[in-house]
Amino acid sequence: MDKTTTKTVLAIDIGGTFTKLGLVNREGQILNSKVFNTKAKKPFSQFKEKLGKEIQLLISTLYSPEDLMAIGIGAPNADYKTGEMKYPPNFSWGTTVPVRSAVVSVIDRPVFMTNDANAAALGELYFGAAKGLDHFVVLTLGTGLGSGIIVSGKLLYGHNGMAGELGHVNVVPGGRQCNCGLKGCLETYASVTGIKRTVFDLLAESNAESVLRNYSFKKLTGIAISEAAHQNDVVALEAFDRTARVLGNKMADTVAHLEPEAFILSGGLSQAGDIFLKPLQKYMEDALFSAYKGNVKIILSASASHEAVLGPAALAWQGLEGP
């Protein structure tokens, strides 16, 4: 690991599967990084210990600890005021998880924390595909569906910092069971897990031949569905079309709220390419209120999965500099 003398922030992205740490400078360069398994179904105390060790290892690579200016944390259901994760679905860490205090006990710096997708939106604004945009929405289409909303160049926090949970708008009243306790949430349809569920719906509904009939639910991946679709597998193609229709329709609803100039898509589902993006654009456009038609772009995030720390890094820099 390289020693460095640049001013940096420590960025931490806590995901349901992996936790990513990075030292990031003001230009968005990741000077050093680390990924470890979150083990979200094990107790928080275990995660806390592992995180503490990894933070200390990473800081030890700095030329001087004084180069570390602040800490940014992106985590599901993060409350930026209290520094806690609140009722995080997919985690067995309890209803109120004191993440900020866990970090501060290791290294005492200003800590800024928000929802992982909110952080991703700031990452796009500072270092990514949204440079120069004032009004946009980031959708992270991974295991779940996360969202971050930028209005007039600022993150939309809402009354208690919990705005932008578009994964939990309703698609079908009484529809698919969501980890959040509701039914029919958008993320149960428009995410990697969502398209897997749609594939299984389709395999049950139709008699069509499909390579996807060889997969168990556990073994099926977004990449497998995407590869099948690119081989013209009818089930895979229909799954992308249905997913695009559901998401495109809801994106039109989001436009009716916020009138963004663009959506920025990231995460596994967004990697499928035109097979997903073309119908998505069409379904959104068809559902747009007349005043919005033709005015809303869909842009793919340019940042790779290992760059997830850029979001919390942008949050930390913004926290230091003011919005």
Add this chain to the structure above:
Amino acid sequence: MDKTTTKTVLAIDIGGTFTKLGLVNREGQILNSKVFNTKAKKPFSQFKEKLGKEIQLLISTLYSPEDLMAIGIGAPNADYKTGEMKYPPNFSWGTTVPVRSAVVSVIDRPVFMTNDANAAALGELYFGAAKGLDHFVVLTLGTGLGSGIIVSGKLLYGHNGMAGELGHVNVVPGGRQCNCGLKGCLETYASVTGIKRTVFDLLAESNAESVLRNYSFKKLTGIAISEAAHQNDVVALEAFDRTARVLGNKMADTVAHLEPEAFILSGGLSQAGDIFLKPLQKYMEDALFSAYKGNVKIILSASASHEAVLGPAALAWQGLEGP
């Protein structure tokens, strides 16, 4: 009409049925006002002539025309940048209606113009039920459904000033025909017109006795439905329940975008009282994502129909003073 020496703004609220004008001071007192029939299905030139005359009459009541500081206009589908109404449904005035220039040709003052429901939101913030709130959404449940969104104490304009068209989020794909050209828009269900349509659905579906079987669609009013419901008419009660369910579910979606502290309801449908508000609160609460449950209020607007000019008046004062 009283002569007055107070600094005032001229406020104009253009509705599908009535156009309301008022001279309003900084305290939100309506010093003088006028209402006329909009005649939205006649040519715009006719409206323009009538509006010009009424403005001149109203200004002639001022002690001095120099007391008039600015003009605020609220109108459906208003573009605050261009000062035009864009594709206003329910109006036969064309796709681009130059309202601001029509007003400036009569009286040359700074003119601020926005969507009627956006103006209503500012009216609530300056003079109404939302004083002291930072994050809220106004829903006007009249002939259609209008909305105005306040984020961090400011009107949410969006990229082209067209944010906040919640009347056109989708409830039922391929559902009821909306005047905007789409199908299944929220305002075709959750508005005075929407509940009338729901009553007619119910009269067709069931054999239940109902006083509402005596009304033609044209004669049926929101007040008649409300009165029937208060007499325990089963069709009327079910119509309010269905309307509340649709609206409550969509309000939960809006919370997932914006995390407001409150919704403020105005317009005919909101006047029905607990028969509508109780199920509305319940359906919204049931559909809220866990982090929001119990944190979002529903408040009735305190301003009466004749006070619709307070919205555009607040817009004008805000325009003069800066946000």
